[in-house]
Amino acid sequence: AQKVTQAQTEISVVEKEDVTLDCVYETRDTTYYLFWYKQPPSGELVFLIRRNSFDEQNEISGRYSWNFQKSTSSFNFTITASQVVDSAVYFCALSEPSSGSARQLTFGSGTQLTVLP
Amino acid sequence: DVKVTQSSRYLVKRTGEKVFLECVQDMDHENMFWYRQDPGLGLRLIYFSYDVKMKEKGDIPEGYSVSREKKERFSLILESASTNQTSMYLCASSPGFTGGDEQFFGPGTRLTVL
Numbered sequence: 091a092q093k094v095t096q097a098q099t100e101i102s103v104v105e106k107e108d109v110t111l112d113c114v115y116e117t118r119d120t121t122y123y124l125f126w127y128k129q130p131p132s133g134e135l136v137f138l139i140r141r142n143s144f145d146e147q148n149e150i151s152g153r154y155s156w157n158f159q160k161s162t163s164s165f166n167f168t169i170t171a172s173q174v175v176d177s178a179v180y181f182c183a184l185s186e187p188s189s190g191s192a193r194q195l196t197f198g199s200g201t202q203l204t205v206l207p
Numbered sequence: 208d209v210k211v212t213q214s215s216r217y218l219v220k221r222t223g224e225k226v227f228l229e230c231v232q233d234m235d236h237e238n239m240f241w242y243r244q245d246p247g248l249g250l251r252l253i254y255f256s257y258d259v260k261m262k263e264k265g266d267i268p269e270g271y272s273v274s275r276e277k278k279e280r281f282s283l284i285l286e287s288a289s290t291n292q293t294s295m296y297l298c299a300s301s302p303g304f305t306g307g308d309e310q311f312f313g314p315g316t317r318l319t320v321l
Contacts, residue, residue, distance in 0.1 A: 199249040
């Protein structure tokens with residue numbers, strides 16, 4: 091079973107629109123970490139945020155915000171007032187430290203976001 | 208500034224060739240990882256290493272081997288390249304022993320096998 095699901099393969103919005111990228115995860119562990127990474131056209135993945143399973147507070151950083159809901163096993167990412175520079179592939183990832191593969195990240199398949207001018 | 212570098216951005220090889228992809232990190236990290244990235248499949252872990260000379264298989268190790276002789280360097284080896292190994296290869300490193308740490312990525316190597 092897929093542990094991290096990003097159902098949206100591609101999203102296209104017009105500049106200044108808000109956009110939400112969905113991430114649903116699956117784990118039996120009570121302690122786990124969730125991540126979002128951005129991969130711009132240059133190719134290098136850039137870390138955006140890490141959230142542990144005991145911290146359900148939503149996070150806001152400028153135009154970015156994250157909504158973590160354990161009840162629905164979701165960790166969604168919203169970009170407010172999107173800009174062309176936000177165009178990238180966004181990955182959600184899961185880490186389960188108590189598992190046999192403690193140091194690994196399990197990535198979703200990614201969402202390609204295109205922001206049109 | 209944190210840095211992970213990969214030896215090539217683009218590489219073209221012929222079927223059957225032996226291919227070396229090199230990765231170097233300057234952060235004194237314990238863990239290093241090799242992923243391949245294919246459209247629609249996200250990042251899939253090939254191998255990782257948590258110490259010098261130590262390695263563990265990831266999800267798709269077949270057709271690959273790795274080498275970590277020094278802490279800062281992690282090499283991915285394709286013993287006999289095949290066309291289905293055409294892909295983007297990403298190297299990453301992380302500091303921790305217990306998991307939950309952010310991974311730092313290199314710029315990637317786009318390998319084409321003809």
